[in-house]
Amino acid sequence: MRIASGGMQDPADDDTFEGDSEDEASVRAANRAFYDAFEARDLDAMSDVWEHADRVSCTHPGWRTLHGWGAVSGSWFALFGGPSPLQFILTDEVVCVAGDAAWVTVDENLISADGGGTVAAVNLFLRSPAGWRLVSHHGSAVAPQA
Amino acid sequence: MRIASGGMQDPADDDTFEGDSEDEASVRAANRAFYDAFEARDLDAMSDVWEHADRVSCTHPGWRTLHGWGAVSGSWFALFGGPSPLQFILTDEVVCVAGDAAWVTVDENLISADGGGTVAAVNLFLRSPAGWRLVSHHGSAVAPQA
Numbered sequence: 001m002r003i004a005s006g007g008m009q010d011p012a013d014d015d016t017f018e019g020d021s022e023d024e025a026s027v028r029a030a031n032r033a034f035y036d037a038f039e040a041r042d043l044d045a046m047s048d049v050w051e052h053a054d055r056v057s058c059t060h061p062g063w064r065t066l067h068g069w070g071a072v073s074g075s076w077f078a079l080f081g082g083p084s085p086l087q088f089i090l091t092d093e094v095v096c097v098a099g100d101a102a103w104v105t106v107d108e109n110l111i112s113a114d115g116g117g118t119v120a121a122v123n124l125f126l127r128s129p130a131g132w133r134l135v136s137h138h139g140s141a142v143a144p145q146a
Numbered sequence: 147m148r149i150a151s152g153g154m155q156d157p158a159d160d161d162t163f164e165g166d167s168e169d170e171a172s173v174r175a176a177n178r179a180f181y182d183a184f185e186a187r188d189l190d191a192m193s194d195v196w197e198h199a200d201r202v203s204c205t206h207p208g209w210r211t212l213h214g215w216g217a218v219s220g221s222w223f224a225l226f227g228g229p230s231p232l233q234f235i236l237t238d239e240v241v242c243v244a245g246d247a248a249w250v251t252v253d254e255n256l257i258s259a260d261g262g263g264t265v266a267a268v269n270l271f272l273r274s275p276a277g278w279r280l281v282s283h284h285g286s287a288v289a290p291q292a
Contacts, residue, residue: 062287092211098272098281136249142208
């Protein structure tokens, strides 16, 4: 995974964003761990990123929303078994922290054997004793003309 | 807007979900207010639903993510001026509350002059002194075969 620094925005530069920079850095690291696991097709690493609970949800591009860690983990198992490994260039990553919740919006610019494309994503994390855990991921394809 | 009660899930029935029922009811009301404003094309009501801050984001189906209340409100202004009023039947609404954050996943089953379709959505709310305010909306079209 590569991070396109040119497109990055740092919420710490904007005093309308809440949260201190330590929290933001931790959330950013959790978000990167998600994409590292995705790109590496590493189910154990992906499992470490998520909260394992009924309340988690995941919406892959074009899919219905999946609920619960069982269904969500199953989707990653299926995706990781697919024919096309994915690589990402992440752009426009914006991290927002509000108390014990944090959300990240990011563009996943996909480079794959099937061609590319951009997926707009929002990832919601909650603070836990073990660190920030992903509770909701929603990705959707950006139409080429948009 | 109609709510399809058959497809609803009540997180209060599941003790793995956090939050008390009063919070859940308040978040559910805020989520309904969002769709009421959407369906009524009521910019004032839509404005009341959202936090007015730089950190808010909105991803309409197929669009890039918009950041900041200015861009987000502008998108609603543009959408409400379009030719096709939208009606929704909301199904599979799941409300999760965790402290001062809450998120709702819901299927927006659209009925419009242009035809229908289902949009999977996640809406993130934060608690404010004035009530729950929407800080992130992400909707994406569900592929017909999914």
